[in-house]
Amino acid sequence: SYELTQPPSVSVSPGQTARITCSADALPKQYAYWYQQKPGQAPVLVIYKDSERPSGIPERFSGSSSGTTVTLTISGVQAEDEADYYCQSADSSGTSVVFGGGTKLTVL
Amino acid sequence: QVQLQESGPGLVKPSQTLSLTCTVSGGSISSGGYYWSWIRQHPGKGLEWIGYIYYSGSTYYNPSLKSRVTISVDTSKNQFSLKLSSVTAADTAVYYCARVFLMYDFWSGYYYPNWFDPWGQGTLVTVSS
Numbered sequence: 001s002y003e004l005t006q007p008p009s010v011s012v013s014p015g016q017t018a019r020i021t022c023s024a025d026a027l028p029k030q031y032a033y034w035y036q037q038k039p040g041q042a043p044v045l046v047i048y049k050d051s052e053r054p055s056g057i058p059e060r061f062s063g064s065s066s067g068t069t070v071t072l073t074i075s076g077v078q079a080e081d082e083a084d085y086y087c088q089s090a091d092s093s094g095t096s097v098v099f100g101g102g103t104k105l106t107v108l
Numbered sequence: 109q110v111q112l113q114e115s116g117p118g119l120v121k122p123s124q125t126l127s128l129t130c131t132v133s134g135g136s137i138s139s140g141g142y143y144w145s146w147i148r149q150h151p152g153k154g155l156e157w158i159g160y161i162y163y164s165g166s167t168y169y170n171p172s173l174k175s176r177v178t179i180s181v182d183t184s185k186n187q188f189s190l191k192l193s194s195v196t197a198a199d200t201a202v203y204y205c206a207r208v209f210l211m212y213d214f215w216s217g218y219y220y221p222n223w224f225d226p227w228g229q230g231t232l233v234t235v236s237s
Contacts, residue, residue, distance in 0.1 A: 001172065088223070090220070094220045097160070099147075
């Protein structure tokens with residue numbers, strides 16, 4: 001089955017830049033999306049179509065794509081950014097949705 | 109703005125059918141332009157997409173769950189529902205419903221799923237005797 005691969009954890013100090021990657025073979029052909037999930041809450045969309053930011057999402061959140069890897073970048077990380085982050089895309093057919101395994105961002 | 113709310117039993121016995129409903133407010137399912145989806149999250153684990161439905165009733169399911177899943181829509185009530193049959197303890201999870209933005213491909217005539225927004229708050233379903 002098709003999989004999106006994320007690192008299990010990323011740690012950064014406040015004010016630093018956090019980068020979370022997501023890799024898969026079909027990513028050059030499919031958009032990727034990113035969600036933030038805090039404990040006990042539903043996921044919230046933070047990036048769509050690789051690099052677009054929904055209204056209400058702070059500018060410190062950005063996304064990029066290069067080949068088979070997409071990256072969520074959080075610049076000037078704040079304590080409130082500590083959460084699980086999931087990438088989402090589709091398989092090569094475009095019809096079957098898949099989520100990455102999630103990355104726990106720890107703000108030291 | 110659009111809001112979604114899951115409802116249904118929080119406890120289901122093994123081998124029975126799990127049934128959940130998602131009520132949509134602030135927008136009409138029958139207006140089209142979106143898929144409506146179910147996603148689940150096992151305790152302490154990641155997100156697993158279950159399937160989605162269009163207001164017309166067209167569905168697409170996760171191949172790993174397809175044999176046990178049925179998603180239906182009731183446009184008169186602005187609701188869509190999930191049924192998961194023959195449940196086991198492995199189906200214990202928080203179940204979310206969400207709206208799915210889609211993109212129409214003129215050449216294939218298919219609506220491709222894009223991003224999920226918004227999500228319902230989620231409901232925990234425990235499978236236990």
